[in-house]
Amino acid sequence: MKAGIVGLPNVGKSTLFNCLSNAKAQSANFPFCTIEPNIGVVNVPDQRLEKLESLVNPERVIPATVDIVDIAGLVKGASKGEGLGNQFLGNIRETDAILHVLRCFDDDNVVHVDGSVDPIRDKETIDMELQLKDLESIEKKLDKVKRAAKTGNKDALKEEAVLLKVKENLEAGISVRAIQFSAEDRKDFISPLQLITDKPVLYVCNVDESSAVSGNKYVDEVKKATADENAEIIVLAVGTEADISELETYEERQLFLEDLGLDEPGSSKLIRAAYKLLNLHTYFTAGEKEVRAWTIPVGATAPQAAGVIHTDFEKGFIRAEVISYDDYITFGSEIKVKEAGKMRVEGKEYIVKDGDVMHFRFNV
Numbered sequence: 001m002k003a004g005i006v007g008l009p010n011v012g013k014s015t016l017f018n019c020l021s022n023a024k025a026q027s028a029n030f031p032f033c034t035i036e037p038n039i040g041v042v043n044v045p046d047q048r049l050e051k052l053e054s055l056v057n058p059e060r061v062i063p064a065t066v067d068i069v070d071i072a073g074l075v076k077g078a079s080k081g082e083g084l085g086n087q088f089l090g091n092i093r094e095t096d097a098i099l100h101v102l103r104c105f106d107d108d109n110v111v112h113v114d115g116s117v118d119p120i121r122d123k124e125t126i127d128m129e130l131q132l133k134d135l136e137s138i139e140k141k142l143d144k145v146k147r148a149a150k151t152g153n154k155d156a157l158k159e160e161a162v163l164l165k166v167k168e169n170l171e172a173g174i175s176v177r178a179i180q181f182s183a184e185d186r187k188d189f190i191s192p193l194q195l196i197t198d199k200p201v202l203y204v205c206n207v208d209e210s211s212a213v214s215g216n217k218y219v220d221e222v223k224k225a226t227a228d229e230n231a232e233i234i235v236l237a238v239g240t241e242a243d244i245s246e247l248e249t250y251e252e253r254q255l256f257l258e259d260l261g262l263d264e265p266g267s268s269k270l271i272r273a274a275y276k277l278l279n280l281h282t283y284f285t286a287g288e289k290e291v292r293a294w295t296i297p298v299g300a301t302a303p304q305a306a307g308v309i310h311t312d313f314e315k316g317f318i319r320a321e322v323i324s325y326d327d328y329i330t331f332g333s334e335i336k337v338k339e340a341g342k343m344r345v346e347g348k349e350y351i352v353k354d355g356d357v358m359h360f361r362f363n364v
Helices: 013-021 047-056 082-093 119-149 154-171 183-193 217-225 238-246 250-260 266-277 302-309 311-315 325-331 334-339
Strands: 002-006 038-043 060-062 065-070 097-103 201-206 232-236 280-286 290-297 317-323 344-346 357-362
Touching (some): 013 238, 047 280, 082 119, 097 119, 119 154, 201 217, 232 266, 238 250, 302 311, 311 317
Antiparallel strands (some): 038 065, 280 290
């Protein structure tokens, strides 16, 4: 699963990518220093994994991960190819969620592509380019569907009505994620189109160091402007986060955070927020060889969760032995959980819960 970082040039996208992934993407004070998208595999911070490690003492520990893609800065006219826009918009289409970075700080030494700091204008510029690209996709699809609808095909008539609703909203500047559809219409007609503005979005307000804890006037403006959207907002001092990530020891990083009044790096909160945005959660396997976090979609069944480990596990699934994370921590070991009668045996219909510790029985 991939989350793509988008925004205007010079708002802090590559700096954010670097402090999330330590991949050292090129970052400079001029537009378009990122051309090809950089991809980093980022560990999802999870204290539960550390607690399981302390109890099990395994040979290795493997966290859950999310792919973060640093996509080059979009500009006005991107949907028509400005600033290598078509290439960059294609990169966004391949992601599952969007991290939209907005500049919410004043600094005369950092050039703004439009000459002044205005996160709402910047947001509207990006939104419009993404909406125009989706409108292009919808109009192409409508041409095909209208031909089928003219023959009286009921499915085509239904799809035409849905697509016309999307077209009208996009023309009014409303992103697809904010349009109300029935679950059936969304599944049948919207999701297959992979529209950019249908992807879930997390707005990252990039602030100065003094605003890292409580935000500032720019953040307040963003919160107000996005109140009607189905979107999340996080406040992050990206430059400061980059400085923290450069410190060599955990103790140094913690002292820096305490001075700022933060309990953990904002980048950790962002990664967890991105994970949630992708509608993912975690189950664990725990044994002497390995304690591991496995990533699954919210709502996955036990066989589907088993299939993440190996497809044979899903095909030959018999049952799952399940311990809740809280019970594992309370009793301190798998043996003690069993003795207390807290291990459950679940079948094919079981919906895996976040934090379940699982063993699978299967037959191939």
